[in-house]
Amino acid sequence: xxxxxxxxxPDEVVWSALNLNWKQRVIRRFAVQGFIAAMVIxxxxxxxxxxxxxxxxxxxxxITPLKFxxxxxxxxxxxxxxxxxxxxxALLMSLxxxxxxxxxxxxxxxxxxxxxxxxxxxxxVFQVVQVFLVTTLTSAASAATSQIISDPLSVKxxxxxxxxxxxxxxxxxxxxxxxxxxxxALVQIASALIFAFVTKFSAHSxxxxxxxxxxxxxxxxxxxxxxxxxxxxxxxxxxxxxxxILGFSFIGLYLVxxxxxxxxxxxxxxxxxxxxxxxxxxxxxxxxxxxxxxxxMIGLCAIKGAIGPVIIMVxxxxxxxxxxxxxxxxxxxxxxxxxxxxxAEEVDLQEKEDIRNEINEQRRSRSLAFWRWFHxxxxxxxxxLRRKVRKNIAEVFYTPxxxxxxxxxxxxxxxxxxxxxxxxxxxxxxxxVLETDPIISITDxxxxxxxxxxxxxxKYDPKxxxxxxxxxx
Numbered sequence: 001x002x003x004x005x006x007x008x009x010p011d012e013v014v015w016s017a018l019n020l021n022w023k024q025r026v027i028r029r030f031a032v033q034g035f036i037a038a039m040v041i042x043x044x045x046x047x048x049x050x051x052x053x054x055x056x057x058x059x060x061x062x063i064t065p066l067k068f069x070x071x072x073x074x075x076x077x078x079x080x081x082x083x084x085x086x087x088x089x090a091l092l093m094s095l096x097x098x099x100x101x102x103x104x105x106x107x108x109x110x111x112x113x114x115x116x117x118x119x120x121x122x123x124x125v126f127q128v129v130q131v132f133l134v135t136t137l138t139s140a141a142s143a144a145t146s147q148i149i150s151d152p153l154s155v156k157x158x159x160x161x162x163x164x165x166x167x168x169x170x171x172x173x174x175x176x177x178x179x180x181x182x183x184x185a186l187v188q189i190a191s192a193l194i195f196a197f198v199t200k201f202s203a204h205s206x207x208x209x210x211x212x213x214x215x216x217x218x219x220x221x222x223x224x225x226x227x228x229x230x231x232x233x234x235x236x237x238x239x240x241x242x243x244x245i246l247g248f249s250f251i252g253l254y255l256v257x258x259x260x261x262x263x264x265x266x267x268x269x270x271x272x273x274x275x276x277x278x279x280x281x282x283x284x285x286x287x288x289x290x291x292x293x294x295x296x297m298i299g300l301c302a303i304k305g306a307i308g309p310v311i312i313m314v315x316x317x318x319x320x321x322x323x324x325x326x327x328x329x330x331x332x333x334x335x336x337x338x339x340x341x342x343x344a345e346e347v348d349l350q351e352k353e354d355i356r357n358e359i360n361e362q363r364r365s366r367s368l369a370f371w372r373w374f375h376x377x378x379x380x381x382x383x384x385l386r387r388k389v390r391k392n393i394a395e396v397f398y399t400p401x402x403x404x405x406x407x408x409x410x411x412x413x414x415x416x417x418x419x420x421x422x423x424x425x426x427x428x429x430x431x432x433v434l435e436t437d438p439i440i441s442i443t444d445x446x447x448x449x450x451x452x453x454x455x456x457x458x459k460y461d462p463k464x465x466x467x468x469x470x471x472x473x
Contacts, residue, residue: 005110009473010406012112012272014105025108032107036100036122040129046092096126097223113274119222120278124285127230132237133292167242170234174245177231178252182259188267191217206420206447206457213459216269221278228256229285236289240297277335287324294320402471416440418465422447422455 020028060066069077097119104118184190198212235249294317301309398406405413419442423429429444436442446464447457458464 007275008111008113009273010471011473013407014110014112014115015409017105017108017110020108028107032103036103036125039096039099040126043096043126043130044134097123097220100126101222112272113277116220116222116272116274117277117281119220120225120281121285123223124226124229127226128233128288131230132234167238167245170238171245171248174231174235174248174252178255182255185256185259185263188217204455206422206455209447209455209457210464217267218271219268220272221270221274225278225282226285228253229282232286233289233292236286237292237296240293241300280331280335284324284328287320290320291317396472398471406471406473418443420444420447420465422449422457424449 060070069080072080100119100122101115103122104115107118109115109118195212199209202208231249231253235245235253238245294313298310298313298317301313419436419440421429421432421442421444423444425448433442433444443465446461447455450456
């Protein structure tokens with residue numbers, strides 16, 4: 001009953017999850033799933049509390065000890081009403097991926113890649129429920145609140161009339177996300193502010209300064225994909241109710257795509273390799289938009305008494321479910337295993353000599369560009385895609401010691417780091433090095449304290465003590 005996992009790099013192992021037996025894993029998994037479901041449902045309450053700050057006048061009249069805020073200058077009150085709720089809500093939303101990653105580790109997930117996959121699914125459910133469904137229903141209901149109070153039985157008709165009006169919000173949402181997210185991703189203002197703050201106030205050691213300068217910004221797939229997948233779900237859901245949203249969603253997503261494409265080439269580094277599994281999972285999440293769109297169309301047509309369209313949409317939904325099940329059963333094995341036929345195809349490709357020259361290939365590719373779209377099984381098969389894979393991949397060699405200790409726990413196999421302290425003009429650092437060096441590796445080279453006791457390190461020294469050899473798996 002003990003599970004086995006293969007294909008996991010040594011630096012991606014979650015060591016705290018390896019001492020759990022199968023009973024503990026099952027109990028923890030169900031407990032974590034229940035906690036995530038409760039968090040998705042009840043997260044709207046803290047969000048609503050944060051939202052009440054925007055109406056500070058009503059809040060001060062309701063809570064007597066807060067009346068002193070009304071006597072503050074208008075500039076401060078405007079900042080409390082405008083900036084504070086947005087900042088608090090952004091901070092509240094940023095806690096969701098962190099909580100999901102902690103839950104994934106607690107549930108016994110064995111690798112960091114699986115932690116990201118768990119986080120992707122959990123954050124996506126949260127995004128769909130809190131960011132999309134709750135916003136849509138509240139937007140449609142708020143437009144007819146007075147009419148619903150006077151005639152509660154007319155709520156279904158009023159929601160049907162006001163549901164398409166929520167499209168205006170999402171059109172602005174796509175444009176704002178496309179412009180703001182793409183510009184912020186390119187300019188990197190937040191990263192620059194964090195870097196300036198860390199280097200000025202929180203850099204208490206030369207090693208931390210070096211790491212902030214030398215390391216690229218990392219990107220976690222589990223918290224990035226759900227945001228854009230949710231945007232795709234919104235576009236698919238409103239594609240039939242208000243087709244105009246497709247154009248604005250294309251503009252917004254295209255701008256974000258270009259910004260992230262640039263960052264992936266020059267700015268970001270990927271520390272956790274999921275072997276591409278986040279992409280098919282995101283495509284599966286997009287089908288949520290089709291389901292919600294079909295349910296909305298069935299409801300809108302049923303309210304209007306259109307029996308024919310209701311029957312058609314029910315049939316479409318049944319076909320969608322069957323197609324989803326069929327795709328899942330066909331593609332699920334490929335997420336974990338390679339097909340055995342690849343070995344035979346690889347041998348055939350190596351035995352055959354490619355006699356087509358580049359000119360004929362280019363001429364043929366222009367004439368058959370139209371047919372490639374309709375025959376992906378012929379022009380996008382293994383043989384065609386294999387030619388596009390890089391062949392000059394550098395070969396990595398490992399020492400016998402690295403191979404022997406690769407899957408040892410880091411507390412056993414990791415070498416002791418060299419302590420790096422800054423040099424001072426009074427000689428205290430040199431005395432500390434002489435007293436400590438026989439027992440612990442320590443140095444004060446490459447960094448010193450200036451007249452203001454700020455750490456200054458030599459950015460151009462090629463022999464810094466932090467340059468340690470790391471095995472690439």
